[in-house]
Structure formats: C-alpha cells, structure tokens
Amino acid sequence: MTITTKTKPAFQNLGGWLQGEVTTGNGTVYTFCAKVFEEGSDYGINNGKISKLEIRRENKTVVNYDRGWDVRPKDAETKAVYKRILKEYN
Secondary structure (H helix, E strand, C coil): EEEEECCCCCCCHCCCEEEEEEEECCCCCCEEEECCCCCCCCHHHHCEEEEEEEEECCCCCEEEEEEEEECCCCHHHHHHHHHHHHHCCC
C-alpha cells in the first residue's frame, strides 16, 4: 500500500489541509483529504492530529470524520487504508 500526497510537505501553510491518494496492493485507488494539525487534540481521531478526514473510492465517500464520525470504514480494505493514513499523519 502506497501513499502519494498531492500537497507539498509544507502543507501547514495551507491551513493544515492535505490531499493525496492511497493505492492498495490490488491497484484500487483511494483519494483522501485531511485537516492535520501539529499537535493532537480532543477533536482529532483518537485524540490525534487529524481533525477532519474524508476518504473516497470511485467517487463515493467511504470514510468521513469531521470532529466526530459521520461515515466509519466498513470493509477490510477501507479499514486498512484508513489505518495507513492514521499511521502516516496522526
């Protein structure tokens, strides 16, 4: 599973917004957009740095967190993508 960010490393200059793609081993591409802060907070996922996260597959939202859960990851592949993003940025 690989992550490719579309935002330069100095993404904090963009208000903490980060966009990217995750490509799974079978070639499925997920796109994501996340609001990432320098420190964790009560609003972040697991009290971490990500306070907003949307993950899409085939133009369908499969994960949405906006200071709370709207859409939780359901299938195994989506959960793996979600965990990979958290490991990288949270």
